[in-house]
Amino acid sequence: MNKLHDINLDGIGSINGGGYRNIKMTGVGTILNDITCESIILEGVSKVIGNINCRDAAIEGTFNCKGSIEANDVIRINGYSKIDENIQGREVNVDGKLEVKGLLSGDKIKILFLGRNKIKEIGGEEIIILQEKKSLVTGLIMPNKLISESIEGDTIILENTDCDIVRGKNVTIKGICKIRKIEYEDEIHIDERSKVESIVKI
Structure with a gap:
């Protein structure tokens, strides 16, 4: 079995879908498909063309998800977010729009x-x-x-x-x-x- 690795994007760019350990995306970034990870941090202007499945998520800034966000633990959203499908977490904290x-x-x-x-x-x-x-x-x-x-x-x-x-x-x-x-x-x-x-x- 392949070992999951971390991925960090700082600036402008995109991340392919798939399985990762920890994801941090800062700046202007896009996740191109469904993604599975332990934790995900999105800061700035971010977009996900698919679903997020994770342990916990922290989203700050302007965010657009074309699918759903599903977390086993905590989801924190700060800023303006638009979700086309569902949000599910043990604890969901939202501050913004x-x-x-x-x-x-x-x-x-x-x-x-x-x-x-x-x-x-x-x-x-x-x-x-x-x-x-x-x-x-x-x-x-x-x-x-x-x-x-x-x-x-x-x-x-x-x-x-x-x-x-x-x-x-x-x-x-x-x-x-x-x-x-x-x-x-x-x-x-x-x-x-x-x-x-x-x-x-x-």
């Missing part, structure tokens, strides 16, 4: 968002979605909002989120949310500034 066309899932999910964000579906045990407080000036130019079709978890805390349906055991709806329907098991708290059309205890 995010668009996911599929499902974002993890045991623990924390999103501090900036600007207009869109994630089709979110699922996990603990889900915390909050507006980035340092974005007051940006918020006047482009409203801060996270839009999702469904959010499902055990403990859910939402702020400035528009969602069709929210399902959880313990649900906290903070300011300026618009929710069509909430289904909850144990406890629910709703800020008076938010609008919820239907609440069902299950």
Whole structure:
């Protein structure tokens, strides 16, 4: 069996798909196909034409993935990222602007968002979605909002989120949310500034 090796790209260039140990790409770089590795660090402007399968991932800057990101441990995203399919990790931490066309899932999910964000579906045990407080000036130019079709978890805390349906055991709806329907098991708290059309205890 061939031994996996590290790969580092600093500047402008591309990396072929395949199996690696650790990947670090800094600058302007492209991964040309599906990639499997232990850890991956992407800094700057990066693009993946395929899927990422790894132990953990750290992404900072502007990122575009044409497939999915699947990690056994932690995914950290800081900046602006667009994912054409799914994100899955044990723990997912996002700080910035995010668009996911599929499902974002993890045991623990924390999103501090900036600007207009869109994630089709979110699922996990603990889900915390909050507006980035340092974005007051940006918020006047482009409203801060996270839009999702469904959010499902055990403990859910939402702020400035528009969602069709929210399902959880313990649900906290903070300011300026618009929710069509909430289904909850144990406890629910709703800020008076938010609008919820239907609440069902299950």
